[in-house]
Amino acid sequence: MFSPAVVAPERVNDADLWFIFQGTKLLVVSSDESPRVPCRLELNQLGYLLPHSHYLGSLTGCGCFSAEAPAATTVPPPWAWIGLRALFGQLDDQQFALAGRAIQVVQWDLTHKFCGRCGSLTESSPSERTRVCPDCGLASYPRLAPAIMALVRRGNELLLARSPHFPVGMYSALAGFVEPGESLEETLVREVREEVGIAIANPRYFGSQSWPFPHSLMVAFVADYLEGEIMPQPGEIEAAEWFSIDHLPSLPHRISIARRLIDANVEEIAASNLIGRSLR
Numbered sequence: 001m002f003s004p005a006v007v008a009p010e011r012v013n014d015a016d017l018w019f020i021f022q023g024t025k026l027l028v029v030s031s032d033e034s035p036r037v038p039c040r041l042e043l044n045q046l047g048y049l050l051p052h053s054h055y056l057g058s059l060t061g062c063g064c065f066s067a068e069a070p071a072a073t074t075v076p077p078p079w080a081w082i083g084l085r086a087l088f089g090q091l092d093d094q095q096f097a098l099a100g101r102a103i104q105v106v107q108w109d110l111t112h113k114f115c116g117r118c119g120s121l122t123e124s125s126p127s128e129r130t131r132v133c134p135d136c137g138l139a140s141y142p143r144l145a146p147a148i149m150a151l152v153r154r155g156n157e158l159l160l161a162r163s164p165h166f167p168v169g170m171y172s173a174l175a176g177f178v179e180p181g182e183s184l185e186e187t188l189v190r191e192v193r194e195e196v197g198i199a200i201a202n203p204r205y206f207g208s209q210s211w212p213f214p215h216s217l218m219v220a221f222v223a224d225y226l227e228g229e230i231m232p233q234p235g236e237i238e239a240a241e242w243f244s245i246d247h248l249p250s251l252p253h254r255i256s257i258a259r260r261l262i263d264a265n266v267e268e269i270a271a272s273n274l275i276g277r278s279l280r
């Protein structure tokens, strides 16, 4: 159980977890089968000098800290710097979620050293996740870019698409960033129209997932097909097709919200088909 906080407790604990980044690479211990985040005791044993840090909160009684390491810091095996994206599905889910939180706090802090309005050096607030300008008072909070994900249904079929940067053969739901002034529902309608040229109806909220690449919040919806023919947007969508739930292509990893969204809808359609059959 994780409880977020900003102010670190006075007492340090050998079991505190440290999320230390070098750019987008996280410091992990890889001695066992899967990599994990080191604790304070292990860092002390390594002789690592703990840098300026941010307190994130506590995980079952252990403090969680995030920090940025100098670029040239090297570590001996079994220690390693591994890109956060590559750790998706490798770290346990809770440590991955915390690593996503940690990198966003570190990156925000690094990119808001100066006031965006007057250029003065900012100061970090002792009680809030904020950097404040002492000259003009502008407060800068960690930045989040909300994005929607849309899974469009038509009878037994799902509309799935490929972006040019996806792994070969993989398809997923459509996704795009929310623009200033839009509601999530408006983004949904616009993105689906822009990316595949079709109109949708009846959007239903499914769930959300923090997506720290670099600072998105993915909000997933399912919607029904209304009208139009698929017209993939050049440059954005390499291919888009209606797939029957019995013949799905390669899909994203099971811990992504895209996969959970697709799986949940496949199950729902299959279950309603079963009920339909037994009623006939």
Ligand SMILES: [Zn+2]
Residues within 6 Å of the ligand: 115, 116, 117, 118, 119, 120, 133, 134, 135, 136, 137, 138
């Ligand atoms: Zn200022």
